[in-house]
Amino acid sequence: DGGITQSPKYLFRKEGQNVTLSCEQNLNHDAMYWYRQDPGQGLRLIYYSQIVNDFQKGDIAEGYSVSREKKESFPLTVTSAQKNPTAFYLCASSIGRGGETQYFGPGTRLLVL
């Protein structure tokens, strides 16, 4: 999991602002995932991508958008439509397209000003 990086570590969002969280991996993994974690809660899937230029909605995709233009990069944009964005965001990747171990990045904590 040392091959997955997320930036920034902390991010502050103002009202009505879109912000983008970065996720990069150098593991040559096919699949990448975004999860949201609220205090005391589990991991909820936002979006995932199993191949470049393709992605699927997870359980809580509303208010978020993603792109997968390169195999190693899967940025997440938190739009102004997401009314309660304060959370810990985790990116993960796996070698295949399902049924394998997922490795997590260090996370980005998003706070609303």
Place this chain on the structure above:
Amino acid sequence: GENVEQHPSTLSVQEGDSAVIKCTYSDSASNYFPWYKQELGKRPQLIIDIRSNVGEKKDQRIAVTLNKTAKHFSLHITETQPEDSAVYFCAATHSGNTPLVFGKGTRLSVIA
């Protein structure tokens, strides 16, 4: 789709005792079951996993058991130590194009 239930949500044990966390899953096609440990403010890290062709797997003080008939699997930690204190997540999926489905987590506290 798959649904994973995890119990208990919190667990306190005395140092040196054993801890057991249980998960049930709904999709009989699921065949991969990892366990992750997440320390406060850190990323979840894989500690052990099991596939459906195996009933039990051990790694030092950690073991996982799988009962496919009952559709449940459990994490066993023996001789617990304070550094075992963390949140533990179970997950399930089947081979193919499906992401892992996670349980809601168990907060384990090991009291010295």
